[in-house]
Amino acid sequence: MQINTPFFKQRAHDALADENLQKALGNLKAGFPEKRAIAVSRMPEFEQLRDQGRDLKNHILEHLDLYLEQFERKVIENGGHVHWARTADDANRIILDICKQVDAKTVTKGKSMVTEEIGLNDFLEANGVQPVETDLGEYILQLRHDHPSHIIAPAIHLNLEDVSEAFHANHHREKSMDPAVLMQEAREVLREKFVAADVGITGANFCVAETGSTIIVTNEGNGDLTQTLPKTHVVVTSIEKVVPTLEDMTLFLRLLARSATGQEFSVYNTLSTGPRREGDQDGPENFHVVLVDNGRSEMVGSEFQDMLRCIRCSACMNHCPVYGAVGGHSYGWVYPGPMGSVLTPQMIGIEKGGMLPNASTFCGKCESVCPVKIPLPKLMRHWREDEFEKHLQPKAARYGLAGWAFLAKRPALYKPYTRMASWVMKTWAGKNGRIKKLPLAGGWTDWRDMPAPQGKTFMQAWKEQQKTGEQP
Amino acid sequence: MPNISSGPRVGLFVTCLADMFRPSVAFATVKLLEQAGCHAEVPKRQTCCGQPAFNSGDRKTTADIARQTIDAFDGYEYVVGPSGSCIGMLHYYPEVFAPSDSYYQRALDLKSRSFEITSFLFDVIGMDSLQEQLQQLQFNHKVTYHDSCSGLRQLGIKQQPRQLLQQVQGVELEEMEEAETCCGFGGTFCVKYPEISNRMVSNKTEFISNTDAHTVLGGDLGCLLNMAGKLKREGKQVEARHIVEVLAGMTDTPAIGEADYDLAQQL
Ligand code: SF4
Numbered sequence: 083m084q085i086n087t088p089f090f091k092q093r094a095h096d097a098l099a100d101e102n103l104q105k106a107l108g109n110l111k112a113g114f115p116e117k118r119a120i121a122v123s124r125m126p127e128f129e130q131l132r133d134q135g136r137d138l139k140n141h142i143l144e145h146l147d148l149y150l151e152q153f154e155r156k157v158i159e160n161g162g163h164v165h166w167a168r169t170a171d172d173a174n175r176i177i178l179d180i181c182k183q184v185d186a187k188t189v190t191k192g193k194s195m196v197t198e199e200i201g202l203n204d205f206l207e208a209n210g211v212q213p214v215e216t217d218l219g220e221y222i223l224q225l226r227h228d229h230p231s232h233i234i235a236p237a238i239h240l241n242l243e244d245v246s247e248a249f250h251a252n253h254h255r256e257k258s259m260d261p262a263v264l265m266q267e268a269r270e271v272l273r274e275k276f277v278a279a280d281v282g283i284t285g286a287n288f289c290v291a292e293t294g295s296t297i298i299v300t301n302e303g304n305g306d307l308t309q310t311l312p313k314t315h316v317v318v319t320s321i322e323k324v325v326p327t328l329e330d331m332t333l334f335l336r337l338l339a340r341s342a343t344g345q346e347f348s349v350y351n352t353l354s355t356g357p358r359r360e361g362d363q364d365g366p367e368n369f370h371v372v373l374v375d376n377g378r379s380e381m382v383g384s385e386f387q388d389m390l391r392c393i394r395c396s397a398c399m400n401h402c403p404v405y406g407a408v409g410g411h412s413y414g415w416v417y418p419g420p421m422g423s424v425l426t427p428q429m430i431g432i433e434k435g436g437m438l439p440n441a442s443t444f445c446g447k448c449e450s451v452c453p454v455k456i457p458l459p460k461l462m463r464h465w466r467e468d469e470f471e472k473h474l475q476p477k478a479a480r481y482g483l484a485g486w487a488f489l490a491k492r493p494a495l496y497k498p499y500t501r502m503a504s505w506v507m508k509t510w511a512g513k514n515g516r517i518k519k520l521p522l523a524g525g526w527t528d529w530r531d532m533p534a535p536q537g538k539t540f541m542q543a544w545k546e547q548q549k550t551g552e553q554p
Numbered sequence: 555m556p557n558i559s560s561g562p563r564v565g566l567f568v569t570c571l572a573d574m575f576r577p578s579v580a581f582a583t584v585k586l587l588e589q590a591g592c593h594a595e596v597p598k599r600q601t602c603c604g605q606p607a608f609n610s611g612d613r614k615t616t617a618d619i620a621r622q623t624i625d626a627f628d629g630y631e632y633v634v635g636p637s638g639s640c641i642g643m644l645h646y647y648p649e650v651f652a653p654s655d656s657y658y659q660r661a662l663d664l665k666s667r668s669f670e671i672t673s674f675l676f677d678v679i680g681m682d683s684l685q686e687q688l689q690q691l692q693f694n695h696k697v698t699y700h701d702s703c704s705g706l707r708q709l710g711i712k713q714q715p716r717q718l719l720q721q722v723q724g725v726e727l728e729e730m731e732e733a734e735t736c737c738g739f740g741g742t743f744c745v746k747y748p749e750i751s752n753r754m755v756s757n758k759t760e761f762i763s764n765t766d767a768h769t770v771l772g773g774d775l776g777c778l779l780n781m782a783g784k785l786k787r788e789g790k791q792v793e794a795r796h797i798v799e800v801l802a803g804m805t806d807t808p809a810i811g812e813a814d815y816d817l818a819q820q821l
Contacts, residue, residue, distance in 0.1 A: 403736050407753040443740025445703035466611030487615040496601040504574045516786050516811040525748035530783035533811035540577035
């Protein structure tokens with residue numbers, strides 16, 4: 083997937099002017115946060131659950147190697163295969179090799195962010211294997227050659243007309259604007275694909291070390307068909323998804339559904355434990371798990387380790403006022419919202435990703451809803467520190483900061499400076515009480531007035547008052 | 555003369571925006587502290603809390619300013635300021651130093667005795683000692699309250715300003731939709747991403763004007779300047795004020811962004 087993160091500002095500008103998108107974002111804002119709030123209010127122990135989730139994830143990350151090895155052992159015992167992919171390229175090549183082994187023409191896919199991250203679809207297509215997305219949202223995006231703008235509601239940026247057009251152009255059926263008709267149409271088209279597919283690829287929400295199982299959590303059921311119908315099932319997942327036991331998994335499932343959609347539990351929770359055994363009614367003949375690292379092991383033990391707790395629930399983006407204003411595509415790469423602002427620079431480099439950790443007011447809403455209590459603003463600040471040390475911020479910002487720092491460290495200079503600045507602004511405003519255009523503060527006065535200072539600085543007025551003994 | 559009280563010595567953290575834009579907020583804070591029986595002083599060596607450096611990733615400058623502030627407020631029983639954001643920054647100081655640094659313990663100590671003003675009045679002084687004073691005040695307006703992010707999420711300020719406000723005669727509090735959503739100020743954010751900031755503050759002014767409030771109150775001048783500036787640009791009639799002006803009975807001053815006000819004449 084092309085990296086458009088450096089164009090965040092331009093993309094945000096376009097997004098703010100896009101009426102359809104703004105309407106869609108309004109719906110999102112009204113939907114998920116409200117549902118989450120209700121689900122949380124129904125569960126008095128939710129806060130304790132968050133603490134448990136955080137602690138358990140921290141424990142896992144401290145012993146990541148052990149749990150991954152145990153998971154690998156169990157998958158092999160169950161008759162499956164485990165592949166370790168250090169980079170995105172490694173992962174793509176491993177998956178293509180598996181497809182080639184079974185001479186695959188088409189593969190069906192369940193929803194998976196990590197396959198977006200490694201750019202799997204383009205890679206398979208370029209190598210003669212046709213991937214078919216089966217999650218309704220992802221399917222629509224694939225028809226439109228588009229990418230997800232949200233991690234659990236990938237097509238949230240589209241409206242009904244967009245979907246209707248995409249279906250009409252690709253299915254060659256009568257155009258409909260009835261969601262039920264469109265849904266049925268997608269079902270019929272996809273059904274054939276499910277049956278024809280040689281390989282099914284899914285992600286995994288969690289990998290259970292104790293049993294060697296992977297689990298996918300969906301509300302559509304397409305994931306089940308993806309992983310049970312084809313002869314070969316490939317699970318593509320990342321290394322931090324491992325959890326010690328089935329019971330641990332249930333803790334995260336309770337946190338995940340409530341944080342993501344406000345459901346008590348997702349509709350489908352489907353476990354895969356190795357290939358079909360003798361006597362099994364269904365299931366694939368071959369079972370592969372591809373464990374993707376792609377920069378994650380570098381985060382272990384670093385100041386960004388906390389980010390590996392993320393369970394991809396999307397609560398942070400659902401509640402983020404910046405995401406709510408500009409939408410997921412503005413972020414310019416796979417992961418949007420606050421979690422993307424931390425993860426993206428890690429994966430594409432701070433040089434290209436630096437816009438994102440800066441595009442935050444540090445309001446802290448994201449951290450307050452994160453089910454595993456990731457200190458997202460703090461991690462964004464770490465990126466800013468990294469940028470500062472590498473002198474990556476724009477010159478004007480760096481010089482401005484240096485000038486301010488020089489004064490702020492010298493109280494004797496700071497006071498006359500604030501007096502002067504306050505006087506200049508006051509004079510500029512005249513009798514108005516506010517300034518309509520302030521040189522050097524265009525960013526502010528392009529959009530709002532600048533209230534004028536009252537007059538003297540407090541320090542000045544206080545000093546005079548202390549001398550004369552007058553009351554203000 | 556301000557009454558010299560035998561109560562606790564409190565160092566006033568003035569905050570840059572109060573100092574430069576709205577001294578009346580700092581004066582109101584002093585008045586409230588003295589009414590609460592404290593002896594308020596203004597340490598001269600203070601400048602800024604260091605938040606611009608901290609949030610720009612400049613660790614060294616942050617530490618330099620933190621040391622300066624810790625020194626300036628040495629020896630005061632409490633440190634109080636009219637801003638959840640700046641006091642919240644003082645609470646970050648321990649993160650700025652390694653535990654082996656001699657300033658680390660002092661930073662922890664400063665954190666334990668520094669308070670945002672409404673939290674200080676409500677949580678430390680206690681409503682019982684304030685009620686009588688507050689009940690003598692009159693502010694005959696419907697108001698709405700914006701919860702600023704740092705105060706709310708870092709310092710847990712939610713009920714304190716509302717409880718204090720409810721004591722004032724005539725005040726009617728009408729909550730706006732999404733009172734807890736960021737107004738888009740965010741320090742340098744509003745300058746770095748003015749267009750996104752504008753969208754956020756526009757949402758805010760819409761929620762404000764959806765109420766019947768005459769005044770929007772808040773505990774942070776940054777947010778208030780942002781909201782007042784947008785309300786004015788949109789030609790809306792809602793006034794913006796810092797809550798301490800109401801609590802100290804100092805509402806004869808023009809509201810934020812309203813016509814000329816010359817502090818010199820008031821002194
Ligand atoms: S960072 Fe937290 S809130 Fe955001 S997606 Fe990850 S787990 Fe969910």
